[in-house]
Amino acid sequence: MGRGVRRIVPLTLGWADLPLDVSIFGAPPDRRLREPVPGVLLLCDGGWLLLDTGYNTALITDPALRRRYHGDPLVQPVLPGPGEPLPEALASAGIDLDDVHAVAVSHLHYDHAGGLRHFAGRVPVHVQRRELAYGMSGGPEPERNGIFRVDYDDPRISWQQADGDAEVAPGVTAVLTAGHTPGHQSFVVDLDPSVGGGGFVFACDAADLTENIDGELPVGGFVGVPPEETVVQIRKLKRLAAERGYRLVPGHDPVAWPALTRELAARWPVTS
Numbered sequence: 001m002g003r004g005v006r007r008i009v010p011l012t013l014g015w016a017d018l019p020l021d022v023s024i025f026g027a028p029p030d031r032r033l034r035e036p037v038p039g040v041l042l043l044c045d046g047g048w049l050l051l052d053t054g055y056n057t058a059l060i061t062d063p064a065l066r067r068r069y070h071g072d073p074l075v076q077p078v079l080p081g082p083g084e085p086l087p088e089a090l091a092s093a094g095i096d097l098d099d100v101h102a103v104a105v106s107h108l109h110y111d112h113a114g115g116l117r118h119f120a121g122r123v124p125v126h127v128q129r130r131e132l133a134y135g136m137s138g139g140p141e142p143e144r145n146g147i148f149r150v151d152y153d154d155p156r157i158s159w160q161q162a163d164g165d166a167e168v169a170p171g172v173t174a175v176l177t178a179g180h181t182p183g184h185q186s187f188v189v190d191l192d193p194s195v196g197g198g199g200f201v202f203a204c205d206a207a208d209l210t211e212n213i214d215g216e217l218p219v220g221g222f223v224g225v226p227p228e229e230t231v232v233q234i235r236k237l238k239r240l241a242a243e244r245g246y247r248l249v250p251g252h253d254p255v256a257w258p259a260l261t262r263e264l265a266a267r268w269p270v271t272s
């Protein structure tokens with residue numbers, strides 16, 4: 001007891017303009033939406049833990065790199081402004097980059113691993129072993145699946161690799177939800193009794209949208225498994241959340257994410 005998370009700060013590190021079928025398998029390809037690209041700061045015993053890191057800014061702002069990495073006109077990244085989204089989002093939350101004591105990535109997709117370079121040589125980075133192995137495997141397949149080696153192939157990154165479910169910090173448990181990518185993980189966050197207890201399950205890309213959760217609809221991105229397999233993970237997360245009485249938060253929902261951001265900003269106003 002007394003070791004739960006004491007504050008949650010949702011960050012919006014950018015957006016993605018894309019067809020709905022990226023998030024919901026088999027959706028009409030002409031339906032489009034703008035999804036938020038989230039990060040989550042968690043105040044744990046020992047300091048701030050950051051879940052996911054957003055885009056690699058240079059791959060978007062440099063025209064040649066953008067052509068190479070974001071050449072698909074149907075899926076376009078959007079940055080919040082001209083600067084570096086992660087340090088700026090941290091600053092608006094009153095938190096310095098040096099206050100982040102550990103990072104965990106749900107998976108290595110470019111909208112989650114793109115900010116890892118800020119932490120190379122600084123803090124441990126939690127990932128599933130099989131996700132990193134896939135990311136480091138040769139050939140063009142990881143990049144074709146949205147995993148850009150340039151984001152994470154850095155010998156200075158201090159990887160903490162898990163084989164399945166693992167505690168990444170007091171009050172934060174990573175849960176293997178493979179399918180969207182080979183080592184995708186979601187996060188169960190237990191709030192400390194001193195802040196009212198309860199908690200959240202962050203699905204990350206195991207469920208992009210509220211519709212994926214409510215309708216048990218397969219996500220549009222999956223590696224090495226049929227789409228129906230992604231529903232197995234959605235059901236697992238729903239069960240985990242229900243057992244604990246926690247809310248299950250989808251990874252990229254244009255309505256749920258801003259709503260949660262407002263709700264938690266009211267609960268924990270920025271004081272510094």
Ligand SMILES: [Zn+2]
Nearest residue numbers: 107109180205
């Ligand atoms: Zn993803």
